[in-house]
Amino acid sequence: MYLSKLFIPITKDLPAEAKIKSHQLMLRTGMIKQSSAGIYSWLPLGFKVMKKIEQIVREEQNSIGAQEMLMPTIQSSEIWKESGRYDDYGEEMLRIKDRQGREMLYGPTNEELITDVFRSSIKSYKSLPQLLYHIQWKFRDEIRPRFGVMRCKEFYMKDAYSFDLSDEDAKKSYNKMFYSYLKTFNRLGLKAIPMAADTGPIGGDLSHEFIILAETGESKIYADKNIFEIDLTQYKLNDASLKKMRGDFTKIYAVTDEKYKKEDFDKNVKKENQMTTKGIEVGHIFYFSDKYSKPMNCLIDDQNGKKNSVKMGSYGIGVSRLVGATIEANYNNNVMKWPKSISPFDVVIIPSISKNNKENFEKGVQIYQNLKKQNIDVLLDDVDENMSNKFKKHDLIGIPYQIIIGSKSDGDKFEFKELNSKSELLSLEKIKSKLKI
Ligand code: 5CA
Numbered sequence: 456m457y458l459s460k461l462f463i464p465i466t467k468d469l470p471a472e473a474k475i476k477s478h479q480l481m482l483r484t485g486m487i488k489q490s491s492a493g494i495y496s497w498l499p500l501g502f503k504v505m506k507k508i509e510q511i512v513r514e515e516q517n518s519i520g521a522q523e524m525l526m527p528t529i530q531s532s533e534i535w536k537e538s539g540r541y542d543d544y545g546e547e548m549l550r551i552k553d554r555q556g557r558e559m560l561y562g563p564t565n566e567e568l569i570t571d572v573f574r575s576s577i578k579s580y581k582s583l584p585q586l587l588y589h590i591q592w593k594f595r596d597e598i599r600p601r602f603g604v605m606r607c608k609e610f611y612m613k614d615a616y617s618f619d620l621s622d623e624d625a626k627k628s629y630n631k632m633f634y635s636y637l638k639t640f641n642r643l644g645l646k647a648i649p650m651a652a653d654t655g656p657i658g659g660d661l662s663h664e665f666i667i668l669a670e671t672g673e674s675k676i677y678a679d680k681n682i683f684e685i686d687l688t689q690y691k692l693n694d695a696s697l698k699k700m701r702g703d704f705t706k707i708y709a710v711t712d713e714k715y716k717k718e719d720f721d722k723n724v725k726k727e728n729q730m731t732t733k734g735i736e737v738g739h740i741f742y743f744s745d746k747y748s749k750p751m752n753c754l755i756d757d758q759n760g761k762k763n764s765v766k767m768g769s770y771g772i773g774v775s776r777l778v779g780a781t782i783e784a785n786y787n788n789n790v791m792k793w794p795k796s797i798s799p800f801d802v803v804i805i806p807s808i809s810k811n812n813k814e815n816f817e818k819g820v821q822i823y824q825n826l827k828k829q830n831i832d833v834l835l836d837d838v839d840e841n842m843s844n845k846f847k848k849h850d851l852i853g854i855p856y857q858i859i860i861g862s863k864s865d866g867d868k869f870e871f872k873e874l875n876s877k878s879e880l881l882s883l884e885k886i887k888s889k890l891k892i
Contacts (some may be wrong), residue, residue, distance in 0.1 A: 456800070462485075464498070478602050493597055495603070519632070528562055530561075531560075538746075540566075561593075565591075566657070573587075573618055574753035580755055583624070584618060586615060588613060590611065605780070612775075616769050628768060629742050633704075643777065645667045646784075650710055652664040658743045660743075663739070664739050665738035665740075666735065672735040677710055681728060708723040711734075743768065747767060790874060801890055802834070804822055806837075826887070829887060863878075863880065867882055
């Protein structure tokens with residue numbers, strides 16, 4: 456892609472309405488545009504990053520055996536009346552009527568709908584366990600949408616649902632999700648802490664939030680620094696290993712302010728390991744047993760032909776929130792550096808362009824074509840602008856690698872720079888091998 460052709464409405468001014476750095480950056484680099492309070496259009500740059508995050512989330516769900524499907528955004532109120540949540544959910548639910556006057560709603564979550572799908576299809580323990588997920592827009596009429604995509608009304612969520620015969624089996628599904636969440640956030644270059652949490656309107660008595668550290672986060676957290684020392688690669692995808700993993704994580708003290716008690720913190724964590732900071736909730740998992748299956752009559756025959764309410768859990772990741780959260784975790788001193796796994800482009804070529812010198816640009820085009828052939832997703836900055844402005848702009852766009860073609864280029868060697876590091880003079884072959892690492 457040539458930068459001049461990219462739909463990327465960059466603005467110089469700091470948007471007044473944006474209070475945190477991710478919101479500011481996303482508006483300034485034209486990743487999103489507000490359409491109305493808490494509702495955004497995703498423009499090409501933001502959309503590309505979100506889709507890359509979505510793909511990593513998908514791969515990690517698939518790798519624990521979860522199956523992807525797609526449920527609609529609009530749901531009938533009937534199933535919510537069955538579960539008893541239609542009245543409980545309150546004003547956050549956007550309620551609408553179709554032309555026949557039927558009560559509908561824009562789904563804020565999908566426990567009822569998936570239970571309805573499940574009960575009409577699966578009747579026997581022989582088909583269990585099942586793990587199903589979809590990645591779909593949700594709507595919650597937040598009273599105070601703020602911080603851009605971090606707390607908005609319409610947002611993109613991965614929500615998964617597990618179905619098991621017994622509480623014991625259900626906890627195995629819970630542990631698999633726990634593991635896949637930690638792997639997902641690792642691949643996104645984020646350090647996430649699982650924390651015991653309250654269950655709110657979803658319900659149940661076992662729940663963990665996954666929180667990434669960021670000063671601008673909404674949740675205050677108290678944790679033992681040792682939580683970052685646990686090496687995930689020591690665990691395997693089997694029930695015993697994953698049980699040990701959850702035990703290892705949950706025995707280290709880490710709570711949000713809802714559960715914080717000073718005396719517990721001091722008793723459980725040595726002074727030098729105490730960490731008090733803020734974080735952003737990027738995922739939340741729940742085990743609620745038969746909270747939905749019982750009132751909705753979702754029954755399974757066990758080995759003796761006896762009918763049991765299926766045991767369920769639900770597992771959410773805020774895919775659109777993760778775009779903002781990743782920025783909060785990585786944007787410092789006016790430089791944004793995307794983790795390689797989700798960067799909007801792999802590399803940007805920045806030739807110094809002037810009316811009298813077309814050579815740099817032509818060299819840039821050659822390199823561009825060469826890299827394209829290798830399936831490297833490359834951006835060529837063909838805009839006629841001075842180099843210092845270009846660098847400022849690319850500090851915001853955040854592509855982690857730059858090939859600079861200008862006064863320092865030497866024959867077939869070009870400046871190769873990783874954001875936040877010094878540049879080096881390298882041949883194209885060396886650059887290619889660096890990009891593929
Ligand atoms: N049904 C359960 C699990 S599937 C559920 O809805 N959980 S949740 O309410 O905790 O939401 C899951 C994730 O969606 C949260 O961890 C958060 O990352 C994201 N999320 C929730 N509300 C918003 C919002 N208003 N704006 C952006 N992201 C949100």
